[in-house]
Amino acid sequence: MKVADASSRQPAGGARLLAAVGHRPTFDRHVALYGELPAGCDLIALIERAGLRGRGGAGFPTATKLAAVARRRGAVVVVNAVEGEPASKKDRSLLRVAPHLVLDGAALAAEAVGATQVIIATSTYGPELTAAIGERTSKRYDSVTFDVEPVEGGFVAGEETAVLSALSGRRANPTLKPPFPAEQGLGGAPTLVQNVETLGHIALIARFGSDWFGRGTALVTLSGSVAQPGVHEIPVGATLAEVITQSGGTTAEVAAYLVGGYFGRWIPAAAATQTQLMPDILGAGVIVALPSSTCAAAECARVVQYLAHQSAGQCGPCLHGLAAISDAMHVEQRGDSRPELKRLGRLVSGRGACRHPDGVVRFVDSALAVFAEEFARHANHRGCGKRLQGILQVGATR
Amino acid sequence: MKGRRLNVLVDPIACDGHGLCAELFPERIALDDWGFPLVDPTPIPLALKDHARRAVNACPKRAVQLVRAG
Numbered sequence: 001m002k003v004a005d006a007s008s009r010q011p012a013g014g015a016r017l018l019a020a021v022g023h024r025p026t027f028d029r030h031v032a033l034y035g036e037l038p039a040g041c042d043l044i045a046l047i048e049r050a051g052l053r054g055r056g057g058a059g060f061p062t063a064t065k066l067a068a069v070a071r072r073r074g075a076v077v078v079v080n081a082v083e084g085e086p087a088s089k090k091d092r093s094l095l096r097v098a099p100h101l102v103l104d105g106a107a108l109a110a111e112a113v114g115a116t117q118v119i120i121a122t123s124t125y126g127p128e129l130t131a132a133i134g135e136r137t138s139k140r141y142d143s144v145t146f147d148v149e150p151v152e153g154g155f156v157a158g159e160e161t162a163v164l165s166a167l168s169g170r171r172a173n174p175t176l177k178p179p180f181p182a183e184q185g186l187g188g189a190p191t192l193v194q195n196v197e198t199l200g201h202i203a204l205i206a207r208f209g210s211d212w213f214g215r216g217t218a219l220v221t222l223s224g225s226v227a228q229p230g231v232h233e234i235p236v237g238a239t240l241a242e243v244i245t246q247s248g249g250t251t252a253e254v255a256a257y258l259v260g261g262y263f264g265r266w267i268p269a270a271a272a273t274q275t276q277l278m279p280d281i282l283g284a285g286v287i288v289a290l291p292s293s294t295c296a297a298a299e300c301a302r303v304v305q306y307l308a309h310q311s312a313g314q315c316g317p318c319l320h321g322l323a324a325i326s327d328a329m330h331v332e333q334r335g336d337s338r339p340e341l342k343r344l345g346r347l348v349s350g351r352g353a354c355r356h357p358d359g360v361v362r363f364v365d366s367a368l369a370v371f372a373e374e375f376a377r378h379a380n381h382r383g384c385g386k387r388l389q390g391i392l393q394v395g396a397t398r
Numbered sequence: 399m400k401g402r403r404l405n406v407l408v409d410p411i412a413c414d415g416h417g418l419c420a421e422l423f424p425e426r427i428a429l430d431d432w433g434f435p436l437v438d439p440t441p442i443p444l445a446l447k448d449h450a451r452r453a454v455n456a457c458p459k460r461a462v463q464l465v466r467a468g
Contacts, residue, residue: 173409316432
């Protein structure tokens with residue numbers, strides 16, 4: 001599925017989405033780098049062959065989502081640029097480095113689902129996005145319109161139904177699914193809600209084909225004890241150890257890596273060479289190297305407290321259950337609360353309108369498993385002799 | 399027969415934890431630590447349908463529904 005005349009412009013080297021780093025994000029520069037948008041491709045079939053999965057965290061197959069919206073009439077496209085993970089910066093970075101690539105992807109997706117309106121919902125955006133929309137509008141380049149809508153940020157605010165609530169002028173709270181946005185989204189219209197990075201990949205696959213895409217690349221945000229914190233583009237399928245080495249290595253002894261963000265999982269440092277980074281484990285693309293010098297139990301307790309505060313407070317089991325879990329995570333005060341954490345996890349999981357409680361329970365389970373020794377020491381009031389360094393970022397509470 | 403089997407479905411956003419459903423339909427609904435309904439997903443036999451219906455009607459938030467099992 002290679003597109004012949006564009007093949008000479010395939011970005012060389014590892015950077016695809018970030019190939020424009022160091023250049024001004026103008027339209028001309030964008031076209032010089034990637035070539036013009038191809039006309040008339042069967043986008044949904046192409047995306048299906050590429051096996052692209054959403055890069056917002058849930059990892060849902062993109063072609064399935066596109067097809068569900070394309071089946072219905074009067075669709076709208078929403079670009080989800082509400083990056084709720086406190087440690088994630090990849091989406092806002094891509095919008096600054098390659099706004100035209102994201103807009104290309106949104107325009108292609110809109111065409112594929114029969115939409116004429118693209119709304120970019122974002123809580124933080126730079127001048128590059130509005131400049132890029134201005135350039136395209138003055139050239140009459142697209143058959144769709146682009147509107148940037150500033151919306152409330154926060155951890156759950158990036159959940160797709162929460163984004164739609166915010167766009168409708170309500171609090172950025174999730175709603176019950178079904179109805180799914182593809183069935184009944186913004187103003188009741190079938191709505192395609194797609195993550196920024198996902199749209200960037202769509203723009204590349206449409207140009208260079210599914211064979212070229214291969215397993216694809218992924219944007220990750222590195223933080224913690226790494227030499228080069230920030231956004232990196234990595235080949236999907238690389239091991240965690242390869243990614244860390246190729247991005248400059250670590251700056252301290254690492255106890256474990258958090259992969260995927262706060263709904264992700266902990267990987268012990270010793271397992272980094274065997275851990276392949278596939279879309280399901282990459283989640284929202286956050287990788288944090290937690291140094292051995294900080295108290296892992298306290299770091300995790302602080303994150304759980306933050307996540308409990310981020311509950312929209314709509315569902316009783318989430319509101320009360322996460323508060324109870326957060327309480328039990330503070331082992332210094334509570335002693336051995338590990339059995340209680342397991343019980344609360346089973347009680348709360350799956351009982352919210354969205355997956356927020358499930359994600360928190362997964363984080364807790366993973367922390368208890370990977371830092372078992374540390375939690376055991378705390379449970380017996382022996383402590384670990386380490387202080388909380390605040391490596392795991394927590395954002396502002398709502 | 400299978401098509402007529404029913405399940406209880408609670409809308410967790412609408413539910414405020416009044417707890418009437420658990421009192422009226424204890425065969426399938428219990429309450430958690432905070433008074434919110436825990437639903438047993440075992441399909442409801444016809445003999446218990448009236449109990450289920452009472453729970454649905456008593457909810458002041460209209461958060462309880464009967465849906466087809468499956």
